[in-house]
Amino acid sequence: MFEKHGFHGVTVNQIVDKTGTSKGGFYHHFTSKDELLFVIHDAFITYVLEKATIATETFANPTEKLQAIIKVFVKTFDLYKAHISVFYQETIYLKPAYENRIKKKRDQFKQILLNAIREGKEAGEFRDDIPVDITTMAILGMVNWTYKWYQQPGTKTIDEIGSIYVDLILHAVLKADSISGDTYQQLLISSVKQDFHI
Amino acid sequence: MFEKHGFHGVTVNQIVDKTGTSKGGFYHHFTSKDELLFVIHDAFITYVLEKATIATETFANPTEKLQAIIKVFVKTFDLYKAHISVFYQETIYLKPAYENRIKKKRDQFKQILLNAIREGKEAGEFRDDIPVDITTMAILGMVNWTYKWYQQPGTKTIDEIGSIYVDLILHAVLKADSISGDTYQQLLISSVKQDFHI
DNA sequence: GTATACAGACCAACCAGTCGGTCTTTAAAA
DNA sequence: TTTTAAAGACCGACTGGTTGGTCTGTATAC
Known part of the structure; x- marks a missing residue:
């Protein structure tokens, strides 16, 4: 509603x-209508934060980490579409005390993504000329925006959409030599691997 | 407010x-508080739609078109930051009659971007394996999300942010051979060209 | 003298939250 | 096993404050 x-x-x-x-x-x-709003916010961010944490712990390689975070996040749209919409539409109406608690977790999630990109640059896997902060926000935006248009069932499954995002993002951040030829296919985490057990 | x-x-x-x-x-x-909300929505979408239209008319080449649309859109954040926030946060509160009028223009804008990407694929400039619809939404999301975090003055100007977006997006959609070497630099529209007169 | 621009007291509707009360479960006492 | 009392779950009529919108009146422009 x-x-x-x-x-x-x-x-x-x-x-x-x-x-x-x-x-x-x-x-x-x-205790109040506001608390219900908080509970909705908290349920989603807690879930996605846990999934993202496990994703980074599962993979050592930055490129794989990045993929896993995106995949895991996009996957939540099937389960939490409504929560996510509320999360991004109604945050301004959260009372300050509630907002602070949510902000903390949201920042943690952002940090996980940011770290993966920073590590990718340091490891020499990602292009040197992408700024970590803006690239993080760009990816976050691309993925988050899905709540505005995704609906079940659509012409594409959420997993397909996730794979497309990964493809676009990897092409955007990987060094040119990683993309050419067979190398690229080897970098993609398999659908078996991507369902690392939670 | x-x-x-x-x-x-x-x-x-x-x-x-x-x-x-x-x-x-x-x-x-x-006539009502709702009408004020509509006026705010309309002012922004009308402005950006006009700019985007001119952008596509100015350039014939899809790659240039895409760049111009993104640049022109990102640039509006300096002028319309508040409008844009309201546009994406408060749309659900628009009365149906107002919403329909806004939706029409918003769809037109989306179509302009979508056409550029479709043309880019047809012209053989963009990769064959990117789906037009999802890629459009991905770009739209990346760019739109800026309203959630951009603030003036930040560490980067809005033009710098726009250039980063263009760089990320072009790497994501262009064919591999267009990116390597000097070819890529030639594809970028110059800052002189990008301020095509309106 | 008529139309437009503006002022601000007033009102009716709405809505989050309250409060006295009932029903059900739990668990200790008999 | 039965009794009992306390705690928890739930109900819905009511309220007090808030808010979008109205209406009467006044000043200014043409």
Whole structure:
């Protein structure tokens, strides 16, 4: 409901009507409408942060790390599409105390991606002339924006979309000699490997 | 104010206080608070649509077209940062009649970008294995997301950021042989050329 | 003298949150 | 095993503050 009509476009009465509960019940479980908004935010960012952490720990190679982070993130769209929409649309309405807690986790996630890119440059796998910070935000933007248009079921599965993103991003950041010929195919993590067990 | 606190986080009274006007004055110029939201949306999308149209008309070559569209779009962040934030944050609160008018222009803009990419593939400049639709959305996302983090003055100017985006995107979509050596530098439109007169 | 621009007190609707109360579960006491 | 009392879960009518919008009145421009 928040995804479609926005936090202020949905009343607590509508929520309890839809869920077949009551106002009393709602305020028994949540201290406020704002807390519900926080819970939605927290559920998503906690999940994706954990997945991304495992992704970086699973792979040693920066190129693989980068792929794994992107794949794992894009995959969440199937499960958390609504959460993600709320996460990016309604953050301004989070009360400061809640916002701080979310911001911390969001920054951690960003840092994971940023580290992978920094390591990729240091390892000589990525181009020297890409700025780490802007490239991080560019990738983040490309991937995050998916919430604006992705819908299930579409002409492409979320895994296919993830693979396309990886392809575009790798072509953007890898050194030219890594892309030519068979080398590139070897750099791609296989679909077996990518489903590293959580 | 809408950028910082959201459409529902700002009351009409706050608006007229801030502008030193009155409620009567406000409702003399706007039929409703919703109309103000529409005007903000419309001002930005109309501007950027015109710029993008001129950009495509100015260049014949798809690679140049793509660059020009991105450059011209990113440049608007200096002027329209607040508008853009509202445009992407508060769209759900637009009344259907308003939303339809905005959607039309937004789709036109998307189409301009999509056409450039399609033409690039057809002309053999861009890689054959990039899907036009997803690539369009990827680029759109990368660029649009800027509103979430860009602030003036930052460590990089908006033109620098635009150039980085162009570099990343061209590496992502151009064929491998266009990137190696001096060829790539020749493909970049010069800063003189990019300020094609409007 | 008519239309436009603006002012600000006022109002009706709406909505998050409250509060007294009921039903159900739990677990200790008899 | 039965009784009982306390805690937890849930209900929904009600309220007080807020807010978009109105309306009457005034000043200025043409």
